[in-house]
Amino acid sequence: MSYKFGKLAINKSELCLANVLQAGQSFRWIWDEKLNQYSTTMKIGQQEKYSVVILRQDEENEILEFVAVGDCGNQDALKTHLMKYFRLDVSLKHLFDNVWIPSDKAFAKLSPQGIRILAQEPWETLISFICSSNNNISRITRMCNSLCSNFGNLITTIDGVAYHSFPTSEELTSRATEAKLRELGFGYRAKYIIETARKLVKDKAEANITSDTTYLQSICKDAQYEDVREHLMSYNGVGPKVADCVCLMGLHMDGIVPVDVHVSRIAKRDYQISANKNHLKELRTKYNALPISRKKINPELDHIRLMLFKKWGSYAGWAQGVLFSKEIGGTSGSTTTGAIKKRKWDMIKETEAIVTKQMKLKVELSDLHIKEAKID
DNA sequence: TATCGACCTGAGACC
């Protein structure tokens, strides 16, 4: 099927699809090897309904091509949406030249490789990163796709691949159970997902808000970062790392550095950051009034987050993204040029095939039950 | 309040 793509001029050093869509920020973009294009479902602008969005990058002419399938209307609306999604208001070149290189020698050896932080939907970000604990990218991707195909709504089918919405908190609480999620391979995260969805439904009702997006955005209103993180950590399965990922990628808090084992290693090895007794004492005092933070936050890692913010400034989260890609390059399949190895379309098709088979089995089983009931 | 083991699963390294 051929579509009429819109076009957006963008230098590859400012945006590299391979480096941002499959490098562990977002887990629902599918890469089609043959057509060299990416697709996913997303809500465009303020719309509540999902559309299938297809992207491809004409690297020679430095053009991003985009189309929303089934959405006959507004290419301009999609263009505006994508500019926000990719945060194209932020210039990586400017950050390198004027912010990071002057304050950090490590950046002088690097160049922008189109690695930027996405502005993702906060609910999807929350659930995706709950899935990320103790896990690897390919399995998180499979889990997110499994959530959509099992509990989301069918949007459309293109070339034999079914595209679904990401299930809302209500859809998850009404359609999924911990047992079902465990059956689908979520392991111990099954409980976290169900409990988080239930709490969000309750929180929204109390705030008289219907949309997951609107609710999670509302907790930032007139709130300090520490309070937003405290709120996010009130959900089961959400610790400081996951909360910080939601702040950075779902709630546009560009200065937040999620500290995991890799960032912690970078901080100690390359910046000799380590907390002394006074630092730790100060942080414990700081979180005295926040019961969840007091319980869940590791002061040593929090010290690293603060020191990196001090070093890199208000876009510290973006700087972390750049160094992180470089750090894990060798272990997560990136190439020497910094491009993250793309995952195969085949894998998604395989997931689809499994889901279709499961659905077929369910239909057969229910037919069998009907027959048995008739015999009875 | 600090520490530490348990938790699901499977890609990928190794033989």
Added chain:
DNA sequence: GTCAACAGGTCGATA
């Protein structure tokens, strides 16, 4: 075919 001082954490029991 097997296996793990895995892998982008979090929770809860214990001392």
